[in-house]
Amino acid sequence: MPLGPTDALIINPQTGEKSHDVKAPAQKSLHVAVIMDGNGRWAKAKNQIRTMGHKAGVDALKRTITAAVDLGVTHMTVFAFSTENWRRPEAEVNDLMGLLRAFIKSDLERLRREGVCVRIVGQEEGLPADIVGMVNEAHEKTKDNSRFYLQVALNYGAQADIIEAVKRIATEVRAGDLNPDDITPETFGGYLSTHDLPPLDLLIRTSGEHRLSNFLLWEAAYAEFVFQDILWPDYGYEPLKAALDIFARRDRRFGAVEAGHVKPAF
Structure with a gap:
């Protein structure tokens, strides 16, 4: 389903003349952010090394992107690597960077064809030079897409x-x-x-943890929070739908007094 401007048939009430307005209003945005947590615990529960958990987490991200489009999400921001993650063992950091390289190489062209605009935000300083180059390539190749917006927070910290x-x-x-x-x-x-994205509507954290971990602190001021017990590698359509169902039942007042001041538009 197209999420950007679409052709709309306009009829002039005075003349009856028909025309197509290519600047018809776009669908209202729905911006969801996800703290993808639980890869390590997933691997441990299966007696596997942490790298296998991160690899399964990449597969979960692919499923979730597809589910998000199907469920009417227009913008998604995911927390891939924080400025604090450099404290992890060097081998694990290298594995994470390797998975990012593999994801971009294997999926960038598919995302481009499917109309996904990919943005990666965070600090370039400290990232491997080839990762910076791949990040820039991803943005350049998909910058004109408007079906779905995927923002990956890489080497990012809200503070x-x-x-x-x-x-x-x-x-x-x-x-x-x-x-x-x-x-x-x-x-x-x-x-x-994150200045060119719409306001954050919903922030999801998986794995049962209940904290923001220095993610989108400013942007989350009036977002709704949903914390889910599922580990990230097991995530996909059903858990995302469950989170959106919870969100749909919330009354978003934005400081107003009356309940039901603003309801989700989906």
Whole structure:
């Protein structure tokens, strides 16, 4: 199903003339973020090495992307590698980077053909040079797609992202290009790496943990949270649908008093 602008038949009420408006409004966005947690515990439960858990996690991501499109999600942000993950054993970090390389090589062309726009946000500093090149290639090849938006947070930490935004704002204020009185939550959000995505609607964390782990701290201010006990490698259509069903029953008030102020549009 197309998620970007589509042709719409317009009839002029005065003349009866028919025309196609190629700038018809796009479908309302539904932005879901996922903390993909539990790969290591999944592997341990099966007496396998952690690498096998991460590999199964990549397969779960592929299933979940397909499910997200089927279930009406328009934008998905997944937490692939945090700035804190460098503290893990070197061998595990190398395995994770290897899986990212394999995922891009094997799936980028398919994602491009299927209309998926891929963006990767986070700090380039510290990443292997070839990974940076592959990230840039993924963005360049899919930047014009609009059926589904996949954002992968790689070497990402929300606190670091906020600090970088503050530095850019301070630089502009010092240069006289920005008046401090003009800084609002909306303008501040424009300096974050996630600035060109719609507001976050739902944040999911798997594996039964109940914390954000430095992920989308600013963006999650009015998001709904769903924590699920399932380990990430077992994720797919049914768990995602269950999370969306919970979300659909929530009353999103955004600070208002009356219940039912805003309901999910799906």
